[in-house]
Amino acid sequence: MKLCPPKEVILINIIQFFLLLVFHSSCHPLTRITPSQPLKDGDVLLSDGGTVALGFFSPSNNSRRRYVGIWYNRSSKPTVFWVANRQNPLYDTSAVLSIDTLGNIVLVHNDSHLNRTSTIWSSNVSTIPSFTHTFAKLQDTGNLVLISDEGRPKVLWQSFDYPGDTMVAFMKMGVDRKTGFNWSLTSWKSPDDPGLGDATYIIDPKGYAQIFVYKNGTPFWRIGSWTGERWSGVAQMTLYFIFNITHVDNASEVSYITRVMDPSLFLRMVLDNTGHVTRYVWQANENRWLQIWYGPTENCDHYGWCGSNSNCDPYNGGKFECICLPGFEPTNLAEWNMRNGSSGCVRKKNVSTCQSGEGFVKVTRVKVPNTSKASVDESESMSLKRCEGKCLKDCSCVAYTNVDDVKQSGCLTWHADMEDIRTFENVGQDLYVRVDAHELAKHERKHYGSLGKKGMGTLIVISIFLIAFMVITFVYWFVKNKNQARRMGKTDLFDGKNDSNLTLFDLKNLVEATNNFSDTNMLGKGGFGSVYKGLLKDGMEIAIKRLSKYSGQGIEEFRNEVTLIAKLQHRNLVRILGCCVDGDEKMLIYEYLPNKGLDSFIFDQEKKLQLDWRKRFDVICGVARGILYLHHDSRLRIIHRDLKASNILLDSAMNPKIADFGMARIFGEDQIEANTNRVVGTYGYMSPEYAMEGIFSIKSDTYSFGILLLEIVTSKKNSGHYDDISSTLVGHIWNLWRESRAMDIVDPSLRGETCPKHEVLKCIQIGLLCVQEYATDRPTMLEVVSMLDNESTLAPPKQPAFLFKRTNFDCSDPSNGEGVNSINEISTTVVEAR
Structure with missing residues (x-):
């Protein structure tokens, strides 16, 4: 039988209901919680600066669950970063946060049906001087503190001690x-x-x-x-x-x-x-x-991806990323050959440690092995040399490195299997791995030649005496021939300062590697010459950029590309191996990327089918991260100035790598833009302020990236004809975007269930944001990467530049319609009026 509550209880419940409505809607701000001033559902506790707030919230609009949390008070949608009752949600709005008689912060739920209260959460401080002198306050850092002001103020409890x-x-x-x-x-x-x-x-x-x-x-x-x-x-x-x-x-x-x-x-x-x-x-x-x-x-980030005593190297030229440490071999060779390195590596057979002649092989730029079982000596007096001696004396020591990589001090040593090692591109520590005499000699021959390290040392001593004699002879020869060299047009590539750490290749070896630069070895032609595939004697494949003798890229651009790209290391930038200068011949030697340029895929009716949406999106993100590295994260701030589809090369896994830095420029840390009378780049990818006024900045590269992004999504060239003969791809997309028909221009091969429409439209919107007419309106590449990585509301794009095609250029054939050749100089740019 159902009992009806007394009229008094009904009346009280009605009053409580209306009071809760008032509290909930008023969002009454408090500055502190005291025994006489609790926080109810609908109130908020604000920090002094108003930057953070504490109150009741629901994780989603359709959730009945209520929690007490702290959030940033600046955004329209609260960003909660701490929750009190994580494991005990509330299901109505009757709870209050208050100070109880013991002086603790407590979350108490009032159950009107059972006429009882229950504690949902508590700060649970065991000893508090006097509850009448305690209060809770929210600091601008987001830290909720329980304070006793009896005598000297004292923090009794803080939320920062219990992160979420x-x-x-x-x-x-x-x-x-x-x-x-x-x-x-x-x-x-x-x-x-x-x-x-x-x-x-x-x-x-x-x-x-x-x-x-x-x-x-x-x-x-x-x-x-x-x-x-x-x-x-x-x-x-x-x-x-x-x-x-x-x-x-x-x-x-x-x-x-x-x-x-x-x-x-x-x-x-x-x-x-x-x-x-x-x-x-x-x-x-x-x-x-x-x-x-x-x-x-990356896979190499996942713990123990390559097992014990193995190094995971994601930059291993497309080869298997797991590499046994020096002196080790695969535990399970069959699995290893199947590109599964989880079983790791073991010491090579018939190898014993603590024998005469053994030493250490350096493994560079790595995340050092798991240090939970390592021995550590953090004394600053412990140098790397002393650490080596300490490890060598201990037969159980298998590897060592510094503790502090900045000060080059302290000593870390390992005495068992080494776990979870990986290689980085341009950071990391050097790990010194113990090997026997045979293994040490093999590595020394690899690095020092057949003489080995000791023989190389002897040769160096002899060489010092020879060099002293040769320097005197060279100085005499240099002074005598300096003027003659200038008359013959010879130029010192690096002005006497070759700090690029690049290999100088011999022309004879490059001729052999390319079958005398035969047409069958040619990979393509560019504005400054041809690119050839080469095969060195050791089996390594390379790409050789051979500059034309009549190329617009002179010694300045050549030196610029060599010295610049040698300092850049990123997985989305092409890696330069060296150069060759011999008479009129100027060549750059790069890593070989078998899939050539992005343009050969997206603009080819058959090959573009190999790039589904996921691969295209990965290419877009990879190029964006590469440009972000150039603009923000490299040691130098680089403006590329010639970003286009043909300068995005693809490796065997279709990972994009930005190439061709001949026209790039270095910016100072505080430099915003620069001006030039010599405009270089490619029609169709140039920003308006650069093409018409010679002004370039990081926003110039943003514009070029926007064009590239739209070309990737549509498989169409910006220089093609759309709507009528005067409209560019950007103009056509802009018109469709305003009509909410942007999907009409997307490559038909991408449409279908496997292509997420919202992601495609997001990319188109990002592309339009990048090609806005005014540079100040365009996002930075940091913002572009964030847009690509996150699901957030994007700003509406403003009108792009170059909605209509140029009507006349002095340096190009308008009937060509390709728009892919880089130019060296432009004297005038004529743009048809809007």
Whole structure:
């Protein structure tokens, strides 16, 4: 039988209902929570600066679950980074957050049906002087603190000690060595469920402390140990103009804190349930979060991908990425030949350590092995040489390196199997692996020739005496022939300063490698000459860019390309191997990429079918990251100035690599733009301010990337004819975009169930944002990469430049219609009026 509640209870419930409605709608702001001033559902607790807020929220619009959380108060959609009752959601709005009689912060639920209250969550501080003197306050950093103001103010509890899935600036990550207390992250179960997920981000203090990401209790990604400036497993920690890291490692604790350089910046790092970590910075002028880092990104990042005693090298020229360390061989050769390296490597047979003549082989630019079982000596007096001696004396020591890679001090040694090693492109530490005399001699012959290291040393001593004599002779010869050389037109390629560290190839060897530069070896022709495929005597395939004697690229451009690209290292930039200068011959030698240029695929009716949407999107993202590296992350700020489909080469796995840096320019850190009277580049890819005024900047490359992106999506050249003879591809797409018919121009081979329409339209919109007429309206490549990586609302594009085709150029044939040849100089650019 159902009992009806008394009229008084009904009346009280009605009053409570209306009071809750008032509280919920008023969003009453509080500055602190006290025993007499609780926080109800609908109220918010604001920090003094109003930057962060604490209150009740639901993870999604259709969710009935309620949580107490802290979020940034600047964005229109709250970004929650801490949740109190993660495991205990509420299902109505009757709960309050208050200070109880013990002085703790408590979340209490009032159950009117059962006429009782229950504690959902508590700060659970055991000893508090007096609850009447305690209050909770929210700091601008996002830290909720419980304070006792009896006598001197004292922090009794803080939310920063109990992180959720997000690390924010000034929050500590680490472990207290004495108590075992851990500051770590645990992912949400899902984007709509803040409950404890499967992924954890934690510092392991064993051996030499390092950061791990675990999934279901199993290592997923080892972010690594501290090298003095970064974590050993993270290559892209270059944003020190945004934040810095304070690292502590002593007898009491091992921890680190990230601090922002500008207090107005918000920085957060989120661990998701897949085990991936993303770092964001708040863009106040655009009212959105910008992704600045994401990991892991490669197979080699995954823990133990290549097993024990193996190095994972994703830049191994398309070969198997797993490589046994020196002195080791595959444990299971059959699996190894099937490109499965999970079983790892073991010491080669009949090899014993601690014998005379043994030594160490250097493995460069790696994430050092798992340090949880390594021995560590952090004394600054411990040099690399002393570390070598220490390891050599210990027969169980299998490898060593520095602790602090910046100061080149301290000593890390390994005494068992080495786990989870990988190679980076342009960062990383040097690992010295112990090998026997035979293996050492083999590596020395590889690096020093048949003489070996000792023989090479003797030869060097003899050479010093010979060089002293030769220098005197050379100085005499140089002075005598200097004027004659100038009359003959000879030029010193590097002005006497060859700091490019490149191999100087012999012309004779290149002639043999290309069958005397036969037509059958020609890969293609460009504005400055031809490119040939070559095969060296050791079996290595190379690409040779042979500049025409009558090329517009003179010694200045040649020297520029050699010295510039030699300093650049990125997986999406073509790698230069060396050069050759012999009389009038000037050549550049690059890694060989079997799939040639992107243009040979997207503009070919049959070959374009090999590029489905996923591969095209990967190409777009790869090119964007390569340009971002040039603009922001390399040691030099580079403006390419000739980005186009034919300058994007594809390796065997269809990974894109930007090529041809002959016309690139270096910018200073504070330089915004430059002006030139010599406009170089390719019609159809040039930004209007560059083509018409000679002004170029990073936004010039953004424009060229936008054209390239639209060509990739449509498989059409920007220089073709659309609508009528005067419209460019950009103009045609712009007209379709305004009519909400942009999918009409997409390559028909991409349309279908496997092609996500929203992603295609997003790329078209990004392309149109990149080709806007005014440079200030175009996004930076940092913003472009963020747009590609994230699902966020994009700004509507403004009118692009060059909606109509140019009517006259002095240097090109308008009937050609190709628009793919680079030009050396332009005196006038005539554009038909809109």
